[in-house]
Amino acid sequence: xxxxxxxxxxxxxxxxxxxxxxxxxxxxxxxxxLARHGGSIAEAAIxxxxxxxxxxxxxxxxxxxxxxxVTEALERRQAELEAAVRERELLAESLDVSHPLRPxxxxxxxxxxxxxxxxxxxFLRLGYAVVAGPEIEDDLHNFQLLNMPPEHxxxxxxxxxxxxxxxxxxxxxxxxxxxxxxTMLAGQPPFRIIVxxxxxxxxNPDPTHNPVFHQVEGLCVDEGVTVADLxxxxxxxxxxxxxxxxxxxxxxxxxxxxxxxxxxxxxxxxCLGEGCRSCLNKGWIEILxxxxxxxxxxxxxGVDPDRYSGFAFGMGPDRITALRYGIRDVRELYExxxxxxxxx
Ligand SMILES: [Zn+2]
Numbered sequence: 001x002x003x004x005x006x007x008x009x010x011x012x013x014x015x016x017x018x019x020x021x022x023x024x025x026x027x028x029x030x031x032x033x034l035a036r037h038g039g040s041i042a043e044a045a046i047x048x049x050x051x052x053x054x055x056x057x058x059x060x061x062x063x064x065x066x067x068x069x070v071t072e073a074l075e076r077r078q079a080e081l082e083a084a085v086r087e088r089e090l091l092a093e094s095l096d097v098s099h100p101l102r103p104x105x106x107x108x109x110x111x112x113x114x115x116x117x118x119x120x121x122x123f124l125r126l127g128y129a130v131v132a133g134p135e136i137e138d139d140l141h142n143f144q145l146l147n148m149p150p151e152h153x154x155x156x157x158x159x160x161x162x163x164x165x166x167x168x169x170x171x172x173x174x175x176x177x178x179x180x181x182x183t184m185l186a187g188q189p190p191f192r193i194i195v196x197x198x199x200x201x202x203x204n205p206d207p208t209h210n211p212v213f214h215q216v217e218g219l220c221v222d223e224g225v226t227v228a229d230l231x232x233x234x235x236x237x238x239x240x241x242x243x244x245x246x247x248x249x250x251x252x253x254x255x256x257x258x259x260x261x262x263x264x265x266x267x268x269x270x271c272l273g274e275g276c277r278s279c280l281n282k283g284w285i286e287i288l289x290x291x292x293x294x295x296x297x298x299x300x301x302g303v304d305p306d307r308y309s310g311f312a313f314g315m316g317p318d319r320i321t322a323l324r325y326g327i328r329d330v331r332e333l334y335e336x337x338x339x340x341x342x343x344x
């Protein structure tokens with residue numbers, strides 16, 4: 001091994017380094033020339049250890065020069081290759097604005113929320129205000145001021161969740177009517193409000209019941225409000241919700257806070273009142289409770305019943321949604337099964 005041999009090796013290495021196309025090939029070149037065992041330049045060091053005198057000094061310089069040249073060339077090439085990789089990555093990351101988008105999954109309102117929103121829109125156009133109230137109420141607003149004193153039999157129909165412990169004395173509202181009371185206590189007629197919200201009763205879940213459900217209650221109090229106004233309002237609202245061809249029928253009923261009390265039915269969507277298998281030959285479907293606000297209720301909240309009269313109503317958006325979309329079991333509306341919800 002001579003100094004010329006080492007120079008030739010270094011030149012050969014420079015050619016291989018320039019030809020290395022990636023980090024792996026470059027590593028292969030490094031090993032071929034510089035590996036402690038088997039690298040051709042490194043092998044020269046073994047001969048160097050045997051050389052003597054001036055030959056040892058010359059060979060030593062040639063070895064160091066060759067090693068430095070090759071090492072520096074390796075580092076430069078490695079930096080070039082890394083820069084090329086970064087460049088490719090940057091190019092790949094640049095935006096192709098013409099690339100078609102993967103369709104995004106779109107959410108939408110829950111069908112019950114949509115029904116509530118539609119009901120709100122209908123009443124807003126009639127000049128009603130939408131108000132919200134607390135879900136936790138006291139006995140006074142949920143019952144007593146609605147003409148249901150303690151021990152009143154109508155309370156049996158409101159299977160109530162009472163709070164325990166420190167919250168004893170409070171209850172989960174069984175209807176949104178307490179907000180009618182709160183509204184009347186806070187001002188003077190005219191009142192035109194609807195109260196959408198969640199309510200709860202201790203019902204066992206079945207196809208037509210869920211312990212937590214939605215209500216939209218409404219109240220209209222002014223001078224000279226009559227049953228005809230109530231009927232006209234309900235016919236208009238139910239016509240908007242179900243279509244005008246489905247008739248509305250009012251039947252006498254009983255609620256402690258209205259007198260007279262009326263239940264509204266909407267004609268079966270299939271037979272329009274004639275009676276068919278779908279409606280079990282009834283022809284009509286119960287849709288809401290309503291009536292003229294009881295004078296005792298008005299008097300209890302400081303509204304003069306000799307001067308003012310009004311009507312109130314309450315409807316169930318869950319049931320209305322189920323009827324409109326042909327859902328047989330209202331519990332499906334609470335299970336959040338996307339396969340069902342995506343169908344709306
Ligand atoms: Zn029918």
